[in-house]
Amino acid sequence: DSGVTQTPKHLITATGQRVTLRCSPRSGDLSVYWYQQSLDQGLQFLIQYYNGEERAKGNILERFSAQQFPDLHSELNLSSLELGDSALYFCASSVELAGRLGEQFFGPGTRLTVL
Amino acid sequence: AQTVTQSQPEMSVQEAETVTLSCTYDTSESDYYLFWYKQPPSRQMILVIRQEAYKQQNATENRFSVNFQKAAKSFSLKISDSQLGDAAMYFCAYRSESGGGADGLTFGKGTHLIIQP
Numbered sequence: 001d002s003g004v005t006q007t008p009k010h011l012i013t014a015t016g017q018r019v020t021l022r023c024s025p026r027s028g029d030l031s032v033y034w035y036q037q038s039l040d041q042g043l044q045f046l047i048q049y050y051n052g053e054e055r056a057k058g059n060i061l062e063r064f065s066a067q068q069f070p071d072l073h074s075e076l077n078l079s080s081l082e083l084g085d086s087a088l089y090f091c092a093s094s095v096e097l098a099g100r101l102g103e104q105f106f107g108p109g110t111r112l113t114v115l
Numbered sequence: 116a117q118t119v120t121q122s123q124p125e126m127s128v129q130e131a132e133t134v135t136l137s138c139t140y141d142t143s144e145s146d147y148y149l150f151w152y153k154q155p156p157s158r159q160m161i162l163v164i165r166q167e168a169y170k171q172q173n174a175t176e177n178r179f180s181v182n183f184q185k186a187a188k189s190f191s192l193k194i195s196d197s198q199l200g201d202a203a204m205y206f207c208a209y210r211s212e213s214g215g216g217a218d219g220l221t222f223g224k225g226t227h228l229i230i231q232p
Contacts (some may be wrong), residue, residue: 033220
């Protein structure tokens with residue numbers, strides 16, 4: 001158990017819908033990352049937040065957005081869903097060590113199926 | 116942009132033997148970290164080992180060790196005394212340190228490791 005929690009574990013929805021994935025980082029970790037794992041694209045970095053602010057952006061679609069709240073939990077919002085958005089979505093968190101971010105610890109993931 | 120290449124989609128090894136998984140990467144940066152992650156059938160991503168680019172000494176963690184060749188941009192993982200529980204997908208990953216570690220990980224496509232009893 002990495003200490004990172006993600007809800008829900010599974011999500012089934014229809015094309016065109018909107019969903020929200022939730023992540024709670026490990027206690028003390030200020031940084032949260034979101035990743036997408038799909039058969040087509042492999043593991044891709046989407047976006048990172050640090051203490052409530054967006055810090056780095058990867059291959060995140062405009063239909064997707066994220067935020068980190070004052071209690072440090074984060075949410076990934078996926079809208080106008082398409083079949084190709086079906087994937088495993090991971091959240092990871094890392095602690096800051098001497099001004100640098102340490103290794104990332106991953107949550108169990110949310111399996112999104114778009115029908 | 117950085118790229119990570121794992122040229123072995125699948126590897127098979129007998130239990131108790133040693134296996135080496137290959138990884139190469141492409142970057143123009145000098146300050147970065149490299150990682151190996153394991154993903155068993157449960158799909159959980161588990162950190163196996165990490166290597167700081169500025170360190171010449173290869174990292175080791177129990178039965179897991181790396182061969183880091185910075186000039187060749189190569190980062191292989193050696194698993195000694197393979198165990199059935201080592202069966203998993205293994206991902207090589209790169210992280211730039213130019214932003215203080217703020218960037219996400221860049222992953223290779225993975226190597227599926229099969230352990231033969």
